[in-house]
Amino acid sequence: MNGSEVQFWSFVTAALLMIIGIYAIIFMDNIIKKIIGVMLIGDGVNLVLITEGFKPGGIVPIISEKLYNQSPGIFQEFADQASYSLPFALVLTNIVIGASTLAVLLGITIKLYQHYNSLSVHEIFKEEKI
């Protein structure tokens, strides 16, 4: 087992998360499970981005001041080994966006429950006759 195998299976995990999320959004009847589905899709995309930045056998792209002072020449070596950190910045943004979407969705859920006294999508959208 080497690093690139981890990368491959990590992509597979991300794909599974997204597929499970889409399944939940389409087929699950409970609103909260649909919301969890939205969260799972976001997690899957985040995992794809993180795995893209991953470098097998690399190091975490954080350089401490102490390390730099010990040997200034370490910068070149660091740049060679560090994982690609642009995707991490994207993921941080997406995590925050996902959290805010989730919060709004949960707020709507409480309001809908107060009105319909149910969490079932079938029950809530009953008035729109199929």
Next chain:
Amino acid sequence: MDNLYDYLHEKFKALGGTQIGSGLSAEFILLAFFPLVLIALLRGVNDTIAIVLALLFIVAVVFSAPFVVKVSKENTDHYNIAAFYVAIVMGIVMFIMLGGI
């Protein structure tokens, strides 16, 4: 054919509250829409095949009219209908992009 109006009126009742006039205009536009799309799709192929397909299509239209009721049933605000079409279209779009029809 004497009581076509009554027949259509009966059919359009399912729409609920819509006037028969608007139902009929929508129906005619849809009847014009399908052959135009068919022409747009089949313009490239062999003439004979296109004629046969067009005839088959006309037969299908005659037996399945009126469309308005079906179309309006498929475009309500229900969550499940939206989810169904979203899933189908996502699949089709990805298939066209990757399969390259």
Next chain:
Amino acid sequence: MNSELIPLMVIFPLISAILLNLMHGKDKVVRAYGILAMLVVLVVPIFASYGNHLFGAHPVVDTLPQLKISLSEVNLAIEYNFAFLQKALVFLLAAIATFAVLSHISNEKKVSGVYLSMIMLSIAAVSAVVMANDIFNMFVFLEIMTIAQAAIVIAVGGVSGYKAAFKYLVFGGVAGASILLGIALLLGTFGVLNISDLHNSLSGNMTNPIVLTAVGLIVIGWLFESGLFPFHTIKSNMYSAAKPDIAALLQTQTKIVLVALAIVLLRLFGGYSNMTAVMLGLSVGTLIIGSVMALLQTDFRRLLAFTAVSQAGLVGIGIGLGTRLGIAAGIFHAINDAIAMSLLFITVYFIYERAKTTEFKRLGGLLVQAPKLAFIQIIGILIVSGVPPFNAYQSEFRIIDATIQAGHPELGVLVILGTILTFVALMKGFYLTFLKENTTKIALGKVHIYNGLPTVTYVTLIILVIACVGIGLFPMPFYDRAYSVALKILVGW
């Protein structure tokens, strides 16, 4: 090169959103600041000079050989472009948003700071989407826009608003994730996020299956943001659940985002004919289904909602043709139609404010009570249906011209059919609201439209009519610039 006013168009509404949120509760402060902020938002795009703005300390670095980019330089900063198209779109957005803010301030006894802050947030998000030359920045602001729009609808919509916002956020989550996954695939393949750099890296690389997957994913996101076929019921539900003045703002934002994202798609993957085919096909479906559904509605707001969706399909047809004429006509129609549909939504807003309903079975015979409104609405209907000498005629005519020149005359016929159907649907609404005497029990004594229009609404309507007539009589200054933008899109930025 760096114009200092360009970032202000995004940053100022964002700061205002935060401030208005904090001011919530202090009525007079919110009113004063709301009007002031809208003034600034309106003025800044007029005075900003054309150019680029770079966020970040590294404007340009030399070639990075490991990225395999056939460029001499790579942009590391987040880049905002500002040219005539961006100016027109941002100013249009600011104008319609000003009406939404002013109508809220002048009609409500208690002004909600949170509500105004959400409007500000959506303005900032849409301005950023229009100007950003960075694909991830675009995604972030699209998500912010989705949340802000859902919040505006929740604020006033009641239970139907909650349901509409729920669907909008869930499918918005799916579409946003789809766009981000597409971006992730492009980032993994080429290592850049700047659209110009991606354009250069992508040229002649359209057989890579990873890139093709990314195209499909971003197109799905585009379909959601512009409310085309599978998402048309979600968008129209949002429009009809919101108050009509907000619906005017929402449909303006939708059309602006449609144009902005379509420009990105065409710049990046313009050579890929399957993509334009998908865009074109789904736009045609939206046009016909939207106008058929508009004809079947029994509520004026829902009727207008479906009309707005079908007009978005018309814009999509122009852009989806992929020819220079088609793209120019599509962009031109997006601007014209956003103005014209806003006009109609605002007339219905007035009916909704006064009669507290827009259902046809409760309305009728309003011509006697509000002749001015009826006159303006019939003008709006003529504009949207593409009657000369108004502006939508100029662009619809050019779209039909473009379909014929692109070798799809059937599509031209379909556009004409859709336009006729839109006209019939809108006239049905006008007839049932203004002309027909409603004698049913349910309507008796219900409908009262008091004397005269309020000043804000009246002035807005007049300004919009003047804009429509003005663009209709002198289309060339606008169309020529759209035409040159189309050339830039096809050839390269």
Next chain:
Amino acid sequence: MIIEFVLMFVIVASTLLALVQKDLMRTVIIIGFQGLGLALLYQRLLAADVAVTQAILGSALLPGLIAVTVFKTRRSQE
């Protein structure tokens, strides 16, 4: 290397388990494990800063929000 595969298994398994539960409180608790597993996987994939954020949000804050919603509505799926 084995740690990553265990974490991936935990993530997928807890996702599936969470969605088949009838009791929504159990769903919330199990989805917290999924968030924690993701955070640890991010750490193993050399994204330390993201891992910290995900650990806080995914394993505590978001499940907490969902738990509040479940308390305010009904607990079991009908």
